[in-house]
Amino acid sequence: MHAREYTYSEKEFEDIQSNYNGKAEYCNGHVVLSSSTSIKHNEIITNLSFNLTSYLKGSKCKAYTESIEVIFRKDNEVYKFKPDVFVECEDASREGQSFTSAPKIVFEVISKSTASHDYITKLDIYQRFGVQEYNIVEQDGHIVQYTLTDGQYRISNTFKDNDTYVSTFFEGLKIKLEDIFE
Template sequence: MRNYIENIFYTEDEFEEIQANFNGKAEYDNGVIYLSSNTSQKHNIILNNINAYLTLYFRGKDCRSYTEQIEVIFKSENDIKKYKPDIFVMCGNVEQKGESFLTAPKIIFEILSKSTSKIDRGAKYYTYEKYGVLEYNIVDQNGFIVQHTLIDGAYEITNTFKKGDKYISSIFTDLIIDVGFIFSE
């Protein structure tokens, strides 16, 4: 369940304290804290299936996939967001602060649930677009993926994949995953 309290703003230090003591996922968005419970078994299966394929695909290359245990900080003047994307890909020599990344990922997969759908399609969508995430995939647990590609600074839906299709990355065109595998238990 995703919770937030309107009109109450937290400092980064307050967020860090809450995050350290919360048994779930905590994310920060310019003073607002989003809390979500631990993910479902179905969510975890989808996450592990995508990440397993990405791990193998990027082996020996200059990129690596990460999961929601690692934080990505999106920061500019008067703007700070600390998100934990479900799965993301970082390439090259990226700037880090401890266990957090300060550089935008190349690709992000967010797996929707009833409690996260609004922020994944709203605040995160616009943040990822603003900070230059090249490909943003919204994964619906009912068996489809909507791929958004950054074109001239704005996201465009470049594909929708369902069971029976092959997911093809718009950034790494030889990255192809059977969508049935992604949703297989």
């Protein structure tokens, strides 16, 4: 006998999220929970956010971190994610304190517990909903960059060692990897 897979409503998810002391994400009826992150994970997010905020200062775009939710909604599908670091611009749509339009750039810092969620599920959703650049950040010091071209993600670059990350979306956005992984 197999356990029946349970599908959660958005309301049930909101109840779970409000009582969970970690990151909770909603994947069209399924709930993905992750516990508190590591110090290294947090340092990478802080460094990315700092560098993006510095670059974007004075522009119409801002960097946000995992405490802000992005809702992807189409037909009967609903996804509520909290990307580790992402960029939204002033034309972004909102629903309360959540964004409802695709970020321009997303960085997901990989943790063992959520690796398949980031590499498979989020890659698919970000591609389908139009995130222009998706960066998968491995804590060991490298980044795999995907760029949306004709509705499909293509690996546009991989960065490691002493490389400098270069955005395919924001012209002039460059961050030395040592400034991300220090």
